[in-house]
Amino acid sequence: MGYTGPLRRLTRRLVGGRTVPVLTVCLAIVLVWYLAAIGLNWQTETQKLTRAGDYTVAEAIAATWSAQRPVLPAPHQIVAEVWKTVFDVRPTSPRSLLFHAWVTLSSTLLGFVIGSVLGILIAVGILHSRTLDKSLMPWIITSQTIPILAIAPMIIVVLNSIGVSGLLPKAFISTYLSFFPVTVGMVKGLRSPDRMLTDLMHTYSATPFQTLMKLRFPASLPFLFTSMKVAVAASLVGAIVGELPTGAVAGLGARLLAGSYYGQTVQIWSALVMASVMAGVLVWLVGLAEQAALKRQGARA
CATH class of the missing domain: 1.10.3720.10 (MetI-like)
Incomplete structure:
Protein backbone atom coordinates (compact mmCIF):
# COMPACT_ATOMS: atom_id res chain seq x y z
CA MET A 1 0.00 0.00 0.00
CA GLY A 2 2.91 2.34 0.70
CA TYR A 3 3.97 2.26 -2.96
CA THR A 4 0.49 2.96 -4.32
CA GLY A 5 0.70 6.75 -3.96
CA PRO A 6 4.06 7.23 -5.74
CA LEU A 7 3.05 4.70 -8.41
CA ARG A 8 -0.17 6.59 -9.13
CA ARG A 9 1.67 9.90 -9.30
CA LEU A 10 4.22 8.41 -11.70
CA THR A 11 1.43 6.98 -13.85
CA ARG A 12 -0.40 10.32 -13.96
CA ARG A 13 2.83 12.10 -14.84
CA LEU A 14 3.56 9.69 -17.70
CA VAL A 15 0.01 9.84 -19.05
CA GLY A 16 -0.24 13.60 -18.68
CA GLY A 17 3.22 14.28 -20.13
CA ARG A 18 4.79 13.55 -23.48
CA THR A 19 6.18 10.07 -22.83
CA VAL A 20 3.08 7.96 -23.45
CA PRO A 21 1.86 9.91 -26.53
CA VAL A 22 5.32 9.81 -28.11
CA LEU A 23 5.74 6.08 -27.41
CA THR A 24 2.26 5.39 -28.77
CA VAL A 25 3.02 7.19 -32.02
CA CYS A 26 6.39 5.42 -32.32
CA LEU A 27 4.81 2.01 -31.79
CA ALA A 28 2.14 2.80 -34.37
CA ILE A 29 4.80 3.83 -36.89
CA VAL A 30 6.79 0.64 -36.27
CA LEU A 31 3.66 -1.49 -36.67
CA VAL A 32 2.69 0.19 -39.94
CA TRP A 33 6.31 -0.12 -41.10
CA TYR A 34 6.34 -3.89 -40.53
CA LEU A 35 3.02 -4.26 -42.36
CA ALA A 36 4.32 -2.15 -45.24
CA ALA A 37 7.46 -4.31 -45.41
CA ILE A 38 5.27 -7.39 -45.81
CA GLY A 39 3.24 -5.81 -48.60
CA LEU A 40 6.17 -4.37 -50.57
CA ASN A 41 8.44 -7.40 -50.26
CA TRP A 42 5.75 -10.07 -50.62
CA GLN A 43 5.85 -10.65 -54.36
CA THR A 44 9.63 -10.94 -54.62
CA GLU A 45 10.05 -13.21 -51.62
CA THR A 46 7.11 -15.49 -52.39
CA GLN A 47 8.49 -16.03 -55.91
CA LYS A 48 11.75 -17.18 -54.34
CA LEU A 49 9.91 -19.49 -51.93
CA THR A 50 7.78 -20.92 -54.77
CA ARG A 51 10.88 -21.92 -56.70
CA ALA A 52 12.22 -23.59 -53.56
CA GLY A 53 9.02 -25.54 -52.86
CA ASP A 54 5.95 -25.20 -50.67
CA TYR A 55 5.81 -22.54 -47.98
CA THR A 56 3.50 -21.32 -45.26
CA VAL A 57 2.23 -17.79 -44.65
CA ALA A 58 4.44 -17.51 -41.58
CA GLU A 59 7.50 -18.45 -43.63
CA ALA A 60 6.57 -15.89 -46.27
CA ILE A 61 6.17 -13.15 -43.66
CA ALA A 62 9.50 -14.08 -42.08
CA ALA A 63 11.12 -13.92 -45.52
CA THR A 64 9.78 -10.40 -46.15
CA TRP A 65 11.37 -9.29 -42.88
CA SER A 66 14.76 -10.85 -43.59
CA ALA A 67 15.31 -10.27 -47.31
CA GLN A 68 18.87 -9.49 -48.41
CA ARG A 69 17.78 -6.71 -50.79
CA PRO A 70 14.27 -5.76 -49.74
CA VAL A 71 12.17 -3.09 -51.39
CA LEU A 72 11.45 -1.81 -47.88
CA PRO A 73 13.66 -3.17 -45.08
CA ALA A 74 12.09 -4.02 -41.75
CA PRO A 75 12.99 -1.79 -38.78
CA HIS A 76 15.11 -4.48 -37.10
CA GLN A 77 17.21 -4.83 -40.27
CA ILE A 78 17.98 -1.11 -40.21
CA VAL A 79 18.83 -1.24 -36.50
CA ALA A 80 21.17 -4.17 -37.13
CA GLU A 81 22.88 -2.33 -40.01
CA VAL A 82 23.33 0.83 -37.93
CA TRP A 83 24.73 -1.18 -35.02
CA LYS A 84 27.16 -3.03 -37.30
CA THR A 85 28.43 0.09 -39.06
CA VAL A 86 28.68 2.17 -35.87
CA PHE A 87 29.95 -0.21 -33.19
CA ASP A 88 31.52 -3.13 -35.06
CA VAL A 89 33.72 -1.01 -37.36
CA ARG A 90 36.50 1.44 -36.54
CA PRO A 91 35.19 5.06 -36.67
CA THR A 92 38.01 6.00 -39.07
CA SER A 93 37.14 3.24 -41.54
CA PRO A 94 35.27 4.17 -44.75
CA ARG A 95 32.87 1.35 -43.86
CA SER A 96 31.88 3.14 -40.66
Whole structure:
Protein backbone atom coordinates (compact mmCIF):
# COMPACT_ATOMS: atom_id res chain seq x y z
CA MET A 1 0.00 0.00 0.00
CA GLY A 2 2.91 2.34 0.70
CA TYR A 3 3.97 2.26 -2.96
CA THR A 4 0.49 2.96 -4.32
CA GLY A 5 0.70 6.75 -3.96
CA PRO A 6 4.06 7.23 -5.74
CA LEU A 7 3.05 4.70 -8.41
CA ARG A 8 -0.17 6.59 -9.13
CA ARG A 9 1.67 9.90 -9.30
CA LEU A 10 4.22 8.41 -11.70
CA THR A 11 1.43 6.98 -13.85
CA ARG A 12 -0.40 10.32 -13.96
CA ARG A 13 2.83 12.10 -14.84
CA LEU A 14 3.56 9.69 -17.70
CA VAL A 15 0.01 9.84 -19.05
CA GLY A 16 -0.24 13.60 -18.68
CA GLY A 17 3.22 14.28 -20.13
CA ARG A 18 4.79 13.55 -23.48
CA THR A 19 6.18 10.07 -22.83
CA VAL A 20 3.08 7.96 -23.45
CA PRO A 21 1.86 9.91 -26.53
CA VAL A 22 5.32 9.81 -28.11
CA LEU A 23 5.74 6.08 -27.41
CA THR A 24 2.26 5.39 -28.77
CA VAL A 25 3.02 7.19 -32.02
CA CYS A 26 6.39 5.42 -32.32
CA LEU A 27 4.81 2.01 -31.79
CA ALA A 28 2.14 2.80 -34.37
CA ILE A 29 4.80 3.83 -36.89
CA VAL A 30 6.79 0.64 -36.27
CA LEU A 31 3.66 -1.49 -36.67
CA VAL A 32 2.69 0.19 -39.94
CA TRP A 33 6.31 -0.12 -41.10
CA TYR A 34 6.34 -3.89 -40.53
CA LEU A 35 3.02 -4.26 -42.36
CA ALA A 36 4.32 -2.15 -45.24
CA ALA A 37 7.46 -4.31 -45.41
CA ILE A 38 5.27 -7.39 -45.81
CA GLY A 39 3.24 -5.81 -48.60
CA LEU A 40 6.17 -4.37 -50.57
CA ASN A 41 8.44 -7.40 -50.26
CA TRP A 42 5.75 -10.07 -50.62
CA GLN A 43 5.85 -10.65 -54.36
CA THR A 44 9.63 -10.94 -54.62
CA GLU A 45 10.05 -13.21 -51.62
CA THR A 46 7.11 -15.49 -52.39
CA GLN A 47 8.49 -16.03 -55.91
CA LYS A 48 11.75 -17.18 -54.34
CA LEU A 49 9.91 -19.49 -51.93
CA THR A 50 7.78 -20.92 -54.77
CA ARG A 51 10.88 -21.92 -56.70
CA ALA A 52 12.22 -23.59 -53.56
CA GLY A 53 9.02 -25.54 -52.86
CA ASP A 54 5.95 -25.20 -50.67
CA TYR A 55 5.81 -22.54 -47.98
CA THR A 56 3.50 -21.32 -45.26
CA VAL A 57 2.23 -17.79 -44.65
CA ALA A 58 4.44 -17.51 -41.58
CA GLU A 59 7.50 -18.45 -43.63
CA ALA A 60 6.57 -15.89 -46.27
CA ILE A 61 6.17 -13.15 -43.66
CA ALA A 62 9.50 -14.08 -42.08
CA ALA A 63 11.12 -13.92 -45.52
CA THR A 64 9.78 -10.40 -46.15
CA TRP A 65 11.37 -9.29 -42.88
CA SER A 66 14.76 -10.85 -43.59
CA ALA A 67 15.31 -10.27 -47.31
CA GLN A 68 18.87 -9.49 -48.41
CA ARG A 69 17.78 -6.71 -50.79
CA PRO A 70 14.27 -5.76 -49.74
CA VAL A 71 12.17 -3.09 -51.39
CA LEU A 72 11.45 -1.81 -47.88
CA PRO A 73 13.66 -3.17 -45.08
CA ALA A 74 12.09 -4.02 -41.75
CA PRO A 75 12.99 -1.79 -38.78
CA HIS A 76 15.11 -4.48 -37.10
CA GLN A 77 17.21 -4.83 -40.27
CA ILE A 78 17.98 -1.11 -40.21
CA VAL A 79 18.83 -1.24 -36.50
CA ALA A 80 21.17 -4.17 -37.13
CA GLU A 81 22.88 -2.33 -40.01
CA VAL A 82 23.33 0.83 -37.93
CA TRP A 83 24.73 -1.18 -35.02
CA LYS A 84 27.16 -3.03 -37.30
CA THR A 85 28.43 0.09 -39.06
CA VAL A 86 28.68 2.17 -35.87
CA PHE A 87 29.95 -0.21 -33.19
CA ASP A 88 31.52 -3.13 -35.06
CA VAL A 89 33.72 -1.01 -37.36
CA ARG A 90 36.50 1.44 -36.54
CA PRO A 91 35.19 5.06 -36.67
CA THR A 92 38.01 6.00 -39.07
CA SER A 93 37.14 3.24 -41.54
CA PRO A 94 35.27 4.17 -44.75
CA ARG A 95 32.87 1.35 -43.86
CA SER A 96 31.88 3.14 -40.66
CA LEU A 97 28.66 5.16 -40.61
CA LEU A 98 30.29 7.47 -38.07
CA PHE A 99 33.03 8.25 -40.58
CA HIS A 100 30.49 9.29 -43.21
CA ALA A 101 28.39 11.15 -40.64
CA TRP A 102 31.41 13.22 -39.58
CA VAL A 103 32.18 14.20 -43.19
CA THR A 104 28.61 15.42 -43.64
CA LEU A 105 28.53 17.05 -40.22
CA SER A 106 31.65 19.10 -40.99
CA SER A 107 30.11 20.79 -44.03
CA THR A 108 26.77 21.08 -42.20
CA LEU A 109 28.25 23.03 -39.29
CA LEU A 110 30.39 25.24 -41.51
CA GLY A 111 27.46 26.08 -43.75
CA PHE A 112 25.21 26.65 -40.74
CA VAL A 113 27.65 29.08 -39.13
CA ILE A 114 28.18 31.00 -42.38
CA GLY A 115 24.44 31.04 -43.09
CA SER A 116 23.55 32.22 -39.58
CA VAL A 117 26.11 35.05 -39.63
CA LEU A 118 25.04 36.05 -43.14
CA GLY A 119 21.38 35.96 -42.17
CA ILE A 120 21.94 38.15 -39.11
CA LEU A 121 23.97 40.70 -41.10
CA ILE A 122 21.35 40.87 -43.84
CA ALA A 123 18.59 41.29 -41.25
CA VAL A 124 20.44 44.16 -39.57
CA GLY A 125 20.94 45.80 -42.97
CA ILE A 126 17.26 45.42 -43.84
CA LEU A 127 16.29 46.87 -40.46
CA HIS A 128 18.30 50.06 -40.96
CA SER A 129 17.83 50.51 -44.72
CA ARG A 130 14.44 50.87 -46.33
CA THR A 131 16.14 50.47 -49.72
CA LEU A 132 17.48 47.03 -48.76
CA ASP A 133 14.09 46.09 -47.37
CA LYS A 134 12.32 46.91 -50.63
CA SER A 135 15.01 45.64 -53.01
CA LEU A 136 16.80 42.75 -51.29
CA MET A 137 14.02 41.01 -49.36
CA PRO A 138 11.98 39.99 -52.45
CA TRP A 139 15.10 38.47 -54.02
CA ILE A 140 15.86 36.57 -50.82
CA ILE A 141 12.38 35.08 -50.83
CA THR A 142 12.56 34.32 -54.55
CA SER A 143 15.88 32.53 -54.12
CA GLN A 144 14.20 29.84 -52.04
CA THR A 145 11.80 28.93 -54.86
CA ILE A 146 14.69 27.47 -56.89
CA PRO A 147 14.98 23.69 -56.26
CA ILE A 148 18.25 22.96 -54.51
CA LEU A 149 18.71 19.80 -56.61
CA ALA A 150 18.84 22.03 -59.70
CA ILE A 151 21.24 24.62 -58.35
CA ALA A 152 23.61 22.34 -56.41
CA PRO A 153 25.42 20.91 -59.48
CA MET A 154 25.91 24.42 -60.88
CA ILE A 155 27.43 25.61 -57.60
CA ILE A 156 29.77 22.61 -57.50
CA VAL A 157 30.87 23.05 -61.14
CA VAL A 158 31.43 26.81 -60.85
CA LEU A 159 33.43 26.52 -57.63
CA ASN A 160 35.50 23.64 -58.96
CA SER A 161 36.33 25.70 -62.07
CA ILE A 162 37.97 28.35 -59.86
CA GLY A 163 39.81 25.80 -57.76
CA VAL A 164 37.42 25.61 -54.79
CA SER A 165 36.70 21.99 -53.91
CA GLY A 166 36.31 19.70 -50.95
CA LEU A 167 34.40 20.99 -47.94
CA LEU A 168 33.57 24.53 -49.09
CA PRO A 169 31.23 23.77 -52.05
CA LYS A 170 29.02 21.60 -49.84
CA ALA A 171 29.15 24.22 -47.10
CA PHE A 172 28.02 26.90 -49.56
CA ILE A 173 24.99 24.79 -50.48
CA SER A 174 24.21 24.45 -46.77
CA THR A 175 24.62 28.20 -46.44
CA TYR A 176 22.16 28.74 -49.28
CA LEU A 177 19.48 26.77 -47.43
CA SER A 178 20.22 27.98 -43.90
CA PHE A 179 20.57 31.75 -44.28
CA PHE A 180 16.94 32.28 -45.36
CA PRO A 181 15.12 31.21 -42.15
CA VAL A 182 17.67 33.11 -40.05
CA THR A 183 17.19 36.27 -42.14
CA VAL A 184 13.40 36.15 -41.97
CA GLY A 185 13.36 35.29 -38.27
CA MET A 186 15.85 38.00 -37.36
CA VAL A 187 14.03 40.67 -39.35
CA LYS A 188 10.84 39.86 -37.46
CA GLY A 189 12.70 39.66 -34.16
CA LEU A 190 14.55 42.95 -34.60
CA ARG A 191 11.25 44.65 -35.39
CA SER A 192 9.43 43.04 -32.46
CA PRO A 193 10.10 45.66 -29.70
CA ASP A 194 7.13 47.87 -28.94
CA ARG A 195 7.15 51.42 -30.33
CA MET A 196 7.03 52.75 -26.80
CA LEU A 197 10.32 51.03 -25.99
CA THR A 198 12.06 52.41 -29.07
CA ASP A 199 10.75 55.89 -28.20
CA LEU A 200 12.16 55.44 -24.71
CA MET A 201 15.57 54.66 -26.19
CA HIS A 202 15.32 57.85 -28.25
CA THR A 203 14.48 59.73 -25.07
CA TYR A 204 17.70 58.42 -23.54
CA SER A 205 19.57 59.69 -26.68
CA ALA A 206 20.66 56.16 -27.53
CA THR A 207 22.49 55.71 -30.81
CA PRO A 208 21.14 53.23 -33.40
CA PHE A 209 23.90 50.81 -32.41
CA GLN A 210 23.00 51.08 -28.71
CA THR A 211 19.32 50.55 -29.53
CA LEU A 212 20.27 47.52 -31.58
CA MET A 213 22.43 45.92 -28.90
CA LYS A 214 20.44 46.91 -25.79
CA LEU A 215 16.88 46.52 -27.08
CA ARG A 216 16.40 44.97 -30.49
CA PHE A 217 18.95 42.15 -30.34
CA PRO A 218 17.85 40.82 -26.91
CA ALA A 219 14.22 40.97 -28.05
CA SER A 220 15.10 39.01 -31.20
CA LEU A 221 16.74 36.05 -29.43
CA PRO A 222 13.61 33.85 -29.30
CA PHE A 223 13.04 34.49 -33.02
CA LEU A 224 16.72 33.86 -33.79
CA PHE A 225 16.93 30.49 -32.06
CA THR A 226 13.62 29.32 -33.50
CA SER A 227 14.86 30.13 -37.00
CA MET A 228 18.24 28.53 -36.24
CA LYS A 229 16.51 25.25 -35.42
CA VAL A 230 15.02 25.28 -38.90
CA ALA A 231 18.30 26.45 -40.41
CA VAL A 232 20.47 23.72 -38.89
CA ALA A 233 18.16 20.99 -40.22
CA ALA A 234 18.11 22.68 -43.65
CA SER A 235 21.90 22.93 -43.53
CA LEU A 236 22.15 19.16 -43.05
CA VAL A 237 19.90 18.62 -46.06
CA GLY A 238 22.10 20.96 -48.09
CA ALA A 239 25.25 19.09 -47.12
CA ILE A 240 23.77 15.75 -48.17
CA VAL A 241 22.44 17.19 -51.43
CA GLY A 242 25.85 18.75 -52.09
CA GLU A 243 27.45 15.30 -51.94
CA LEU A 244 25.15 13.79 -54.54
CA PRO A 245 26.35 15.48 -57.79
CA THR A 246 30.05 15.39 -56.89
CA GLY A 247 30.62 11.66 -56.96
CA ALA A 248 31.81 11.93 -53.37
CA VAL A 249 33.24 8.82 -51.75
CA ALA A 250 32.59 9.99 -48.19
CA GLY A 251 29.56 11.43 -46.45
CA LEU A 252 25.98 10.33 -45.95
CA GLY A 253 25.14 11.49 -49.48
CA ALA A 254 27.87 9.22 -50.85
CA ARG A 255 26.48 6.42 -48.69
CA LEU A 256 23.05 6.95 -50.24
CA LEU A 257 24.50 6.93 -53.75
CA ALA A 258 26.50 3.76 -53.15
CA GLY A 259 23.42 2.04 -51.73
CA SER A 260 21.32 3.04 -54.74
CA TYR A 261 23.98 1.89 -57.24
CA TYR A 262 24.21 -1.60 -55.75
CA GLY A 263 20.59 -1.98 -54.64
CA GLN A 264 21.50 -1.99 -50.95
CA THR A 265 18.27 -0.56 -49.54
CA VAL A 266 19.25 -1.42 -45.97
CA GLN A 267 22.37 0.73 -46.39
CA ILE A 268 20.26 3.56 -47.80
CA TRP A 269 17.82 3.47 -44.90
CA SER A 270 20.59 3.26 -42.31
CA ALA A 271 22.12 6.42 -43.76
CA LEU A 272 18.71 8.12 -43.65
CA VAL A 273 18.26 7.08 -40.02
CA MET A 274 21.70 8.44 -39.14
CA ALA A 275 20.84 11.73 -40.87
CA SER A 276 17.59 11.92 -38.90
CA VAL A 277 19.41 11.31 -35.63
CA MET A 278 21.99 13.96 -36.52
CA ALA A 279 19.24 16.48 -37.32
CA GLY A 280 17.50 15.76 -34.03
CA VAL A 281 20.70 16.14 -32.03
CA LEU A 282 21.61 19.39 -33.80
CA VAL A 283 18.16 20.89 -33.17
CA TRP A 284 18.41 19.76 -29.54
CA LEU A 285 21.80 21.45 -29.15
CA VAL A 286 20.41 24.69 -30.59
CA GLY A 287 17.59 24.38 -28.06
CA LEU A 288 20.10 24.04 -25.23
CA ALA A 289 21.91 27.14 -26.48
CA GLU A 290 18.57 28.96 -26.56
CA GLN A 291 17.81 28.05 -22.94
CA ALA A 292 21.27 29.20 -21.84
CA ALA A 293 21.02 32.49 -23.76
CA LEU A 294 17.52 33.30 -22.54
CA LYS A 295 18.45 32.37 -18.98
CA ARG A 296 21.39 34.74 -19.21
CA GLN A 297 18.98 37.44 -20.37
CA GLY A 298 16.89 36.83 -17.26
CA ALA A 299 14.01 34.92 -18.87
CA ARG A 300 12.12 32.36 -16.81
CA ALA A 301 12.77 28.69 -17.50
